[in-house]
Amino acid sequence: MSAEEFKAQGNKYFAAKDFTSAIEYFTKAIEASETPNHVLYSNRSASYASLKNFGKALEDAEECVKVNGTWAKGYNRVGAAQYGLGNFEDAKASYTKALELDSSNAMAKEGLKAIEDIVNARSSQPDGGLGAMFSDPNLISKLKSNPKTAEMMKDPELVAKVLNMQQNPSANPTQLLSDQRMMTIMATLMGIDLDMPDMPKPASAPNSTPAPASSEASKETPKEAPKPASTPAPKPAAPTPKEEEDPEDVVMEEASSKDEADAFKAEGNTLYKQRKFDEAIAQYEKAWETHKDITYLNNRAAAEYEKGDYDAAIKTCETAIEEGREVRADYKIIAKSFARLGNSYLKKNDLASAAKYFDKSLTEHRTPDVLNKLRATQKEMKVQEALSYIDPEKAEEARLEGKEHFTKGDWPAAVKAYGEMIKRAPEDARGYSNRAAALAKLMSFPDAVRDCNSAIEKDPKFIRAYIRKANAQLAMREYSQVMETLTVAREKDSELGGKSVSEIDQLYNKAVSQRFQAIEGETSEQTMERVSRDPEIVQILQDPVMQGILGQARENPAALQDHMRNPEVSKKINMLIAAGVIRTR
Structure with a gap:
């Protein structure tokens, strides 16, 4: 393979974030190149920086400017590596050199701005700004969940260093310089992505959502880099073979688009609060097209939901989840996408889908609000299922079937048939009363009492239910309860003309007699x-x-x-x- 073919392979692996393989192929390209090629050293430097190996990154960056000392981007590489090593003064000098060669070099300007912010933050506080930077009580959990720092936070020794820095930041500044991982953590806390040798500025708005590092670089090949209009061309005198193939060009453009996207988002938020949903949706769409952060899609879905366009909200949420998985977005943001999907399906009265997506949201991130919605949805599903089963005609068929089984003495079949009647006509007191009679035959008296109570609840003047309840209580020798039940039955019956008074009195006297009669062998x-x-x-x-x-x-x-x-x-x-x-x- 030729040097160009090795280089193409290196660019491919860099775009896929397989930086170790990228280094391997850039090395082969350097070895196969007939003359030293500054772009190859630049690309390998970027690969080493992505692996946080800033020492090697600096060696290649210095070799790059040695081969071509008039290429501004080479000094960007040197500055990025020096920044990663914590040598801010040297990094400042390198970025300044890049601007001397190319006054419109955006990467160098961003790098100087990042260094200036760090210096200002340090000088404004006794502890150099470290106290505020490490003050978050949830710092450890956030670092463990951040893709940039998750792997390194598996090291207990590093976790101990971070905790020590939290407790006494002013006494431990040397830890930042002695451990490159601490430098990475500090850069992450400031919103600076050390994976990008051409340093972006720190995160701007406190309410903005950080974009995943190199989120779009993994989607585009180096040949799809920005046009020369967005990245100033080098001076004619400088040898610049195929500069557009530098993989970091794509990454830098993505970083610089974040502020513009956030501006669209802020405008969308203002319009949303004014209930101008169509205009808000347009702004959120602009934000998404400018920078691929699924927070913008979630916001757009919220506006579509409030507008009442639930199908559009569903489609937007599905896109957010798909894109979020691809860029490994924060699980809490994906949980919001799933929750909004559930809300949209809830509005469409698709309870099964709503419950499904509420459950998925809880799998990503458990919150009380979504949990309550899931439970309420599941409860409503049961109610609607029961309502859909109601059918008076089928209930009557089940009643007649139960009566037939009862007459034949097939009590279990009668219980089953009357149970079907209850499902088909849950407000008909006869179903509960008839099933109670069958349960009593099976000597299941407590269940018979419960069914009688249900029948009485449905129809307080259903005298037969009172009598069956009293019989079941008598069988359990609950004499006092029998008398109370029959006393109420007598009152209800008198309101209806006293048709059952004789049966009630006979049962009452029977209960009294059994209650106080002599037990066998008793004097x-x-x-x-x-x-x-x-x-x-x-x-x-x-x-x-x-x-x-x-x-x-x-x-x-x-x-x-x-x-x-x-x-x-x-x-x-x-x-x-x-x-x-x-x-x-």
Whole structure:
């Protein structure tokens, strides 16, 4: 292979961020080149800088300017490597030299601006600005999640250095110069990307979202670099073989577009707050076209959502997620894309899709708001599923089927059929009452009571449900509850004409009789002793009003009949009679 072919391979690997392979092929190109080629040394220097090997990057950059001392970009390479090594004064001199050769060199201007910002930040604070830079309480977690620093933060020794710098920044400035990784961390905190030898300026707006490093360089081949209009051509006298193939040209253009994109975003935010959604969408689209940061797409989707164009919002969010995965965007930003997808589908009443994307959002980043939306959506899905199942005709078919099974004594089949009736007609009290009757036959009395309670809730005047409930309670020997249920049943029945009063009274007397009757093998004295300990009997006898009535009855038995006209008193006296406390002749 020729030097040009090796160089093309190196450019390809650089664009794919495989910097080790890029170095290998640029080295082969240098070896195969008949005469020293300054661009090859420049490209290999950029590759070493991307691997944070600034020592090697400086060696190649110096070789580059040695081969061609009139090429401004070569001094940009030297300045970038010196910056990475923490030699800011030397870096300043190199960038100044680049401007002497090319006064319009944007990369050199950006590099000088970055150095000036660092020097100013240091001089304005006693600790050189390190205290503020390392003051974030979430610093460690942010560095671990940042693609630029995530790998190096796996080293416990480095984590300890960062923590030490947080605690006492003014006492540890030498750590920045002794460990290149600390320099990378500092540059990351300032918004400076050391992967780019031609230094961009620090992050500008505090509310802006940092663009992923070299996000577009991985998509474009070196031949798609900016036109000469955007990157000043070298002086005619300088040998500049195929300068446009320098892989860092694309990266620098991307960095310089961030501020312009943020300006479009800010304008979009203003229009959004004014509810001028179409105009806001246009600004967010300009921001996205200027710089590929999916925050702009999320904002555009928000405007489309508020406008009511949910299909457009869905399409935009899908694009944001796809693009975000490609550039390894922050998982929190992708989580917002998924959440907005869920909200859009929720507006379209596509609950299944909404729940799906809320869940995906929580997988990326768990927040209480999205979790509550997921739960509410899942709950609504169950409600709608139940409502879609309602069918009065099929409910009647299930009721008749249950009746047939009940008549044949097939209680399990009857329970199943009545259960289907309840699903088809959840507001029909008969389904619950009929299933309670079948459950009682299966001796599942607690379940029968619950079904009767549901039937009564649906129809408080459904007397049959009260009677079935009382029978189930009687089977469980819950005598007090039986009497309470039948007392309510009697009141409801009297409102309906008293058609079931006889059945209610018979069941009531049966309950009373069973409650106080002698147990097999029990003497009459033991029975009376047990009855006297009954909580309800004790409560009646301790009631001052009842004590007065009973005392008056002992002196004048006929007076008891007058008191029996009071329903409450009558109930208590009948209870005492049933218990044998009061004996009638």
